Amino acid sequence: MADLTLKSTLQSQSDRPNTLTSGHRACQGCGEALGARCAIDAAFRAANGKIAVVNATGCLEVFSCSFPENSWGTPWLHSLFGNAPAVATGVAAALRNQNKSDVRVIAQGGDGSTVDIGMGCLSGMFDRNDDVLYICYDNQAYMNTGVQRSGATPPLTRTATTMPVKDYSGNDPQTGKNVPLIAMAHGIPYVATASIGNIPDLEEKVSKAINIRGSKYIHIHVPCPLGWGFPTSETIRIAKLAIRCGLFPLFEAENGKLVGSSMIESPIPVEDYLRVQRRFAHLFGKNAPPDAVGIFQKIANENMEKYRLNGGISDD
């Protein structure tokens, strides 16, 4: 696995294809824009420029496209909110019929479209092992429509639909879904998690996945300054904190089995990650729920164990 340092700025790399180019309308500091740009650039390079992208409705689609123009340097289709995997399956089938399977197909969407409304289509795509790489950009809520809770929203988080009031402390613990594990349960050839806190690792995983035949799934952690409540200059630092405290484990799985994970050399307490975001501010106020931080620390500790983040496991 690649290390955590970002060796040069994205703009300074002369070989960067810039698949998501200037002129889009993402917020300043948008983690999703950065994640998508890096992921699709990596896929473009690894497939020698032969890719087609299907995009579910959400921030990424809205900020990158205002008809009849868009910011993409690749063939790009907007599907509905919930059917990107099915549309991508159709694109891959059409290409196969024309003997053009060298054109690699990507479907992408936010956590709302992936974890919630598109889940049935995604599971069907995995079940048939369709030749598509699905990328989820996880900002842990429905950002495009005003920060509503999704099945990927963490426990006790404040969103527009989980506002802490009286005895209610934000999103209920013990709810939500872990889609990387659900993808692994389908036994598809490749599943990985990635983060804009480790861009070399993200690009390595996308480059690997794009040329594997069959279904692939990559779940990318993309902090959102607007929805999470932090300064726009802090996006990458927040993503790194999530990795370092164990709340967002980086791993790879093949055919349903864990095959690699990124070791955390000196884990930090989850509090270092939580305190710097306004969506968690109520967990530190005078009406804070008992042991809120402990709930997150338990998840991080379990991740350390489950994904072997202490010892890591080899990539070979």
Ligand SMILES: Cc1ncc(C[n+]2csc(CCOP(=O)(O)OP(=O)(O)O)c2C)c(N)n1
């Ligand atoms: C069937 C349907 N329901 C609701 C919507 C409204 N809608 C558009 S984008 C969106 C939220 C997208 O959230 P997510 O997938 O997490 O992407 P993000 O904007 O957070 O990147 C919603 C609810 C829609 N377009 N179609």
Ligand code: SF4
């Ligand atoms: S709301 Fe969040 S995800 Fe959407 S464009 Fe702004 S920063 Fe990006």
Ligand SMILES: [Mg+2]
């Ligand atoms: Mg989202």
